[in-house]
Amino acid sequence: xxxxxxxxxxxxxxxxETVTLSCTYDTSESDYYLxxxxxxxxxQMILVIRQEAYKQQNATENRFxxxxxxxxxxxxxxxxxxxxxDAAMYFCAYRKAAGNKLTFGGGTRVLVKP
Amino acid sequence: EADIYQTPxxxxxxxxxxxxxxxxxxxxxxxxxxxxxxPGMELHLIHYSYGVNSTExxxxxxxxxxxxxxxxxxxxxxxxxxxxxxxxxxxASSARVGTDTQYFGPGTRLTVL
Numbered sequence: 001x002x003x004x005x006x007x008x009x010x011x012x013x014x015x016x017e018t019v020t021l022s023c024t025y026d027t028s029e030s031d032y033y034l035x036x037x038x039x040x041x042x043x044q045m046i047l048v049i050r051q052e053a054y055k056q057q058n059a060t061e062n063r064f065x066x067x068x069x070x071x072x073x074x075x076x077x078x079x080x081x082x083x084x085x086d087a088a089m090y091f092c093a094y095r096k097a098a099g100n101k102l103t104f105g106g107g108t109r110v111l112v113k114p
Numbered sequence: 115e116a117d118i119y120q121t122p123x124x125x126x127x128x129x130x131x132x133x134x135x136x137x138x139x140x141x142x143x144x145x146x147x148x149x150x151x152x153p154g155m156e157l158h159l160i161h162y163s164y165g166v167n168s169t170e171x172x173x174x175x176x177x178x179x180x181x182x183x184x185x186x187x188x189x190x191x192x193x194x195x196x197x198x199x200x201x202x203x204x205x206a207s208s209a210r211v212g213t214d215t216q217y218f219g220p221g222t223r224l225t226v227l
Binding site: 095 | 145147154155156157158159162164172173204206208214215216217219221
């Protein structure tokens with residue numbers, strides 16, 4: 001069974017600084033997708049960024065970028081120029097390419113200090 | 115934001131009551147999902163559906179049941195609510211093709227007294 005581990009329960013960052021969230025996963029599959037989702041307090045979960053395992057190039061989405069290390073099964077998220085609106089729970093998730101189910105990590109709470 | 119809706123947003127109910135949590139989406143997605151999010155924030159899949167008249171149990175055992183009579187609608191029912199059912203329930207949907215990104219509803223926070 002696939003597992004997703006987020007080892008940092010909480011991270012704090014100063015506004016305009018950079019923070020990196022770690023995520024590791026365990027799978028025997030070679031083709032899969034990885035996701036970072038953001039869940040602001042009392043608000044809807046939204047997709048931040050997505051990575052296809054067959055792509056070597058790291059995905060980027062404005063201030064959000066990932067460091068995908070397939071051999072190490074690592075998928076970290078970097079938030080640059082942090083803003084107050086980035087404060088939220090961040091979930092790493094995995095899905096087999098041919099599957100339907102997402103497996104989530106335990107989440108990392110990001111606090112942004114003004 | 116994605117066009118997926120859940121009602122009610124908050125529900126406080128007594129033990130033994132029957133409840134239905136509603137979820138609907140207007141994106142024409144074939145696949146729909148129910149997740150339970152516990153107080154520690156971890157999400158667990160409890161039900162999913164590939165399309166009309168298709169439902170499957172997820173990774174976490176749940177006493178709830180689901181139905182999928184219409185593509186856009188995926189309600190979750192608890193026949194007899196108990197305090198152990200207190201949790202946040204998130205509905206999601208995704209298209210059949212492509213990268214299959216799941217879009218989430220706002221959630222229903224259920225408290226059973």
